[in-house]
Amino acid sequence: MTLKDHGGNIDQAMARHGGASSDWLDLSTGINPCAYPIPDLPSQAWSDLPTISNKERLHKAAKSAWSCRGEVLAVSGAQAAIQMMPHFAPAAGLPGRHAKILTPTYNEHANVLRLAGWNVEEVSQLEQLADCDLAIVVNPNNPNGRLYQPEQLAALLPHVGRLVVDESFMDCETGYSLTTDTDKDGLIILRSFGKFYGLAGIRLGFVVASPQDIRVFNQLAGPWPVSGAAIEIGTTALSDHKWQNETILRLRKDAARLDILIQLSGATLVGGTPLFRLYDCPNAAVFQDQLAAHHIWSRIFPYSQSFIRLGLPGSQKDWEKLETAIKSIQKG
Template structure:
């Protein structure tokens, strides 16, 4: 079976090879990563030298349970990034048909097809799909789903960006059989390089995922940093306020430059715009060493993450 192409943000090295400059010269707005990350706590030396402590993993998972108000009856598993979970979830049950509403980022489709699943848009519609993936809020449109959309025997709710609006989370439904909610630590907390993610849901499925990951799935530094961050609700509250303010500032800047804010608009971590020629816009920004995101399935979408505080002036000049 041919591998489903993966379409990601990033790729600054390739952009630099085409448009010049070194990686440090570039502003990468092609991702949805918080440009003001959680401040790292001091780490003890044995965080690097000792095997990760089981008690530290338990402490992290308990902190996650409290932060996300995980209901009793749902299990929590910390993992080395949400992507590692996405790659393993399709193996939890026998292949069938999976419904992944589009447009959305295609890592889920790639993972399911690699395990022999058929996408609902390409399979005969004789029966309801055996699995469904809902990216909540969706990437890139920002669409939120509802409990009425959780319809398949295996339902994956990808809440990688949902920490910008915790009141919209569907985690209250994670106790139901066949439900898995994914959380990413790299987006809202801005620590993508830490490689930390969570699966929350049906205990039987979470236990199988834990067995797939094996012992010591999360590094010692990630255990400590993640626990600190998830027990700091004040930082999270202030960050949501700042992200919303910066998203509005970016919208105003892009509208002045001639873009239209998409009806779906994205999220406070990334903004979605409609332009007449996305490739032209991407090249125009790239000549100023600003990297943006366009999509192979759309001839109008241009997506920008938020710039770091020191980069607003450069972005305005590039536009």
């Protein structure tokens, strides 16, 4: 069994290129570098087991934030929901173990299903997802930011056993979300909290689906799937519409700034979201090493020799560090 490639592997960067963690600017993830300010938490959030009523407060905040028609279940990150999928599907009465995934995309969907013995077929066109037990689409897609209209995805529902739409990077693209359709049988939406809110460390994510499907996920998740601290932070942040709107505008502005800067190196924009950008360059591994010489870590992919993905710098110091590196690469 092999580990799949991921961003956030700063330990590997240090092992290869030296330096302490404080020396590095990690742009290998799509996590908002300007995190939501953590509110003061009641002592019970740390000392007591989470209560059902507190968890329901979080669910209510998520339903309101995303205009969900279906039910919501908080879990310890969107990845936790992905880990449940191989076990959820048979429990939900699907006739077989045949999954189709629209690729290239986040590799853990295929990984966890294959490890559980599923037949996984990777397809490149949306219409090719028909006729399977489990169809999976990441929207917006990671790493190229590809977006599908809600009606395009909803049209698949009569032709698949279950449709899973991973909306982990949807917060800046609200018009494309399918959460308003989650009262429909067979539709499951996964949402991340840590990426947009910049708090990946609290491990919070959500499943949005019909009541009967949420019941199955709830059984798989166990009695305390999220911490008291995550409940309190998530409830506050999901209700903070002013911060959300300001953050969307800032992320879009910073993404455009990053595009202009990186294209000075000769790389061209392929796509992305306001939280990460995907570029094409002559040799992605060389470009990654050039940035790493300045202690800046990026993301490259085993299926492409030319794709490199970068998250956004946060502080002015981080922007200056990246600008210095790009100018050095230009001169070289």
